[in-house]
Amino acid sequence: MHSTNDGSSNGMLSGLEQASQSAGRLGGAQKALHDRIASGQQSMDERTHQASVAFRRRKLKVWGARLAIAVIIIGGWQLFTAMGWVDKFFYAQPSGIWNRLWDYFQNGTEFGSYPDQIKTTMQEALYGFLIGTGVGIVMGVALGLNRFLAEVLDPFIKVVNAIPRIVLGSIFIVAFGIGLTPKVLLAAVLVFFIVFFNAFQGVREVDRNVLNNAKVLGASRWHVIRHVIMPSAMTWILASLHSAFGFAIVGAVVGEVLGAQQGLGLLIKSAQGNFDPYGVFANMFVIAALVLIVEFVIERVERRLMAWRPKVQSEAVLV
Amino acid sequence: MAGTAIEIRDVTKRFLTPKGEVFTAIRDVTFAVEPGRFCAVVGPTGCGKSTTLSLVSGLDRPSEGSVWVGGKEVDGITDGVGFMFQADALLPWKTVLQNVALGLIFRKVAKKEAVERARDWIRRVGLAGFEDRYPHQLSGGMRKRVAMAAAWITEPRVLLMDEPFGALDVQTKAIMSNELMQLWEGSRPSVLFITHDLEEAIALADRVVVMTSSPGAVKQVFDIDIPRPRGSVQEIRFGSRFLELHHEIWATLRDEVERAYARTAGV
Ligand SMILES: Nc1ncnc2c1ncn2[C@@H]1O[C@H](COP(=O)(O)OP(=O)(O)OP(=O)(O)O)[C@@H](O)[C@H]1O
Ligand SMILES: [Mg+2]
Numbered sequence: 156m157h158s159t160n161d162g163s164s165n166g167m168l169s170g171l172e173q174a175s176q177s178a179g180r181l182g183g184a185q186k187a188l189h190d191r192i193a194s195g196q197q198s199m200d201e202r203t204h205q206a207s208v209a210f211r212r213r214k215l216k217v218w219g220a221r222l223a224i225a226v227i228i229i230g231g232w233q234l235f236t237a238m239g240w241v242d243k244f245f246y247a248q249p250s251g252i253w254n255r256l257w258d259y260f261q262n263g264t265e266f267g268s269y270p271d272q273i274k275t276t277m278q279e280a281l282y283g284f285l286i287g288t289g290v291g292i293v294m295g296v297a298l299g300l301n302r303f304l305a306e307v308l309d310p311f312i313k314v315v316n317a318i319p320r321i322v323l324g325s326i327f328i329v330a331f332g333i334g335l336t337p338k339v340l341l342a343a344v345l346v347f348f349i350v351f352f353n354a355f356q357g358v359r360e361v362d363r364n365v366l367n368n369a370k371v372l373g374a375s376r377w378h379v380i381r382h383v384i385m386p387s388a389m390t391w392i393l394a395s396l397h398s399a400f401g402f403a404i405v406g407a408v409v410g411e412v413l414g415a416q417q418g419l420g421l422l423i424k425s426a427q428g429n430f431d432p433y434g435v436f437a438n439m440f441v442i443a444a445l446v447l448i449v450e451f452v453i454e455r456v457e458r459r460l461m462a463w464r465p466k467v468q469s470e471a472v473l474v
Numbered sequence: 475m476a477g478t479a480i481e482i483r484d485v486t487k488r489f490l491t492p493k494g495e496v497f498t499a500i501r502d503v504t505f506a507v508e509p510g511r512f513c514a515v516v517g518p519t520g521c522g523k524s525t526t527l528s529l530v531s532g533l534d535r536p537s538e539g540s541v542w543v544g545g546k547e548v549d550g551i552t553d554g555v556g557f558m559f560q561a562d563a564l565l566p567w568k569t570v571l572q573n574v575a576l577g578l579i580f581r582k583v584a585k586k587e588a589v590e591r592a593r594d595w596i597r598r599v600g601l602a603g604f605e606d607r608y609p610h611q612l613s614g615g616m617r618k619r620v621a622m623a624a625a626w627i628t629e630p631r632v633l634l635m636d637e638p639f640g641a642l643d644v645q646t647k648a649i650m651s652n653e654l655m656q657l658w659e660g661s662r663p664s665v666l667f668i669t670h671d672l673e674e675a676i677a678l679a680d681r682v683v684v685m686t687s688s689p690g691a692v693k694q695v696f697d698i699d700i701p702r703p704r705g706s707v708q709e710i711r712f713g714s715r716f717l718e719l720h721h722e723i724w725a726t727l728r729d730e731v732e733r734a735y736a737r738t739a740g741v
Contacts, residue, residue, distance in 0.1 A: 362563075364559050364561045364562065364563040365563055365564070365565055365566070367528075367531075367533050367557075367559065367563065368557065368559060368563035368564070368565070369565070369576070369580075370533065370551055371531050371533065371551060371555060371556075371557040372576050372577040372580050372624070372628065373551075373577060373580040373581050373628070374576075374580045375580070378579075378580050382565065382568075382576070383565065386565070386567040387567075462608075463566055463567040463568070463569075463608040463610070464566070464567075464610070465610040
């Protein structure tokens with residue numbers, strides 16, 4: 156999770172290196188002075204250098220171990236299926252999955268070009284994500300601010316939350332046909348509940364002292380919401396967005412499995428119908444990759460918006 | 475822009491504890507701060523000092539009795555009040571500059587002017603160059619300075635300070651007390667200043683209110699007749715009048731502190 160911090164800490168280290176290099180370019184007049192303090196400075200440079208080496212070595216180790224695990228899993232899979240210890244008719248084979256992906260991109264699918272399938276699913280998931288997030292934030296904040304409303308709606312929310320939400324997909328398909336709408340709705344519903352509960356909790360967890368401070372400073376109700384409650388709730392909301400996009404994709408894919416004309420979910424369903432594990436796995440990995448990419452972007456946004464927060468211990472120690 | 479009077483009349487405040495019992499925090503508290511005067515409140519821990527301040531600020535309401543500021547009964551947030559809280563209360567997602575400017579922004583001062591005045595205040599509390607830091611990037615003493623600037627920028631007529639220097643080291647505390655005195659002599663708001671430190675109370679205040687242990691009531695009120703300007707806080711505490719007053723007030727306070735301690739320690 157913190158591996159994405161590499162960029163900034165490396166930047167810091169290279170900054171230190173530059174500083175020590177520029178110290179080496181000092182003019183003649185300053186040379187004597189420089190020599191006199193050099194002994195002390197060198198040990199400083201040495202220490203930061205040592206720290207940076209140790210830091211890089213550790214990173215290298217971590218990545219080495221990761222690579223080893225990946226090789227063992229994929230290689231083992233390939234080996235076991237090749238040796239016939241595991242039946243590749245059910246469990247496919249990495250090389251075959253790779254070939255299938257290649258084939259998808261080269262020759263398209265039975266429902267059109269492969270990028271089109273990706274685009275369809277991504278579109279559904281993104282729309283669902285945006286709608287679910289928007290409505291979740293608005294409702295969560297509104298109920299967080301209004302105790303009466305929260306109390307009134309509490310049992311209803313509990314009931315809806317207890318419904319296995321995937322089933323709603325069937326209802327949406329019956330109601331809206333097999334186009335874009337039911338998938339967007341299903342994705343939105345899944346996202347909504349995560350964001351909603353977090354926004355609600357975020358509003359409730361506002362620091363009393365900070366709130367009182369703002370009030371005494373003359374904040375109106377709107378000021379309090381804008382300057383205190385929203386930023387505070389944002390911590391919770393952004394944390395929920397990490398997992399929210401994963402749920403949006405689940406909604407979109409399940410919606411497609413239930414009924415669609417295009418999309419990765421439809422491809423999976425069709426592969427399943429043809430007893431084709433290669434197709435199922437290939438699409439599964441593509442979906443995983445899409446989720447990771449979007450989550451990476453969300454994390455970037457989160458870090459920018461949360462610049463005010465103290466660094467997590469492990470992050471601070473790394474630098 | 476001199477201060478306005480604070481009057482606390484027969485105020486009782488009760489809380490409902492989580493167990494559902496009624497807990498009396500303060501009982502029949504009555505005292506007043508005359509316009510432009512500096513009043514310190516001392517008392518054992520848990521005796522209701524913070525509670526009293528929250529009633530004056532209008533953040534909370536008395537269960538009985540009334541609080542008056544500037545001749546008006548407090549009802550909702552009191553106008554023209556600055557508050558330095560006991561705990562950290564800066565907005566952690568705002569920079570030093572934004573935090574200091576906040577009171578002006580809330581009062582609809584134009585952004586440009588608000589920023590200009592905030593910069594001026596940041597300079598006055600000795601934090602020039604730290605405008606763009608977030609609170610968590612400052613030391614405890616620096617955060618207190620920010621809180622001080624944020625409270626003073628609105629030019630309050632009443633200033634409520636809840637152990638503002640309590641968590642600071644002795645030197646920083648001394649410097650900040652002196653800074654506070656300078657600011658106060660400049661615009662003379664009425665101050666209600668809570669402290670655990672009796673020396674600090676006597677050095678700064680015109681009047682010291684000693685509260686009893688919980689439930690808090692006013693035990694005795696002392697007028698501090700050391701003439702102003704008193705000069706540096708560190709020096710006046712060796713004056714003979716100071717020592718006399720300290721001796722006298724401490725005798726009163728000590729009983730209460732011991733009583734409060736005995737209660738919480740279960741002795
Ligand atoms: N919201 C509340 N609900 C219940 N009890 C409370 C509440 N606020 C304060 N109290 C109680 O009221 C009493 C007085 O609290 P207060 O914070 O005013 O004390 P204090 O004199 O400021 O103490 P200290 O010097 O330690 O800050 C305490 O016993 C506290 O437990
Ligand atoms: Mg207190």
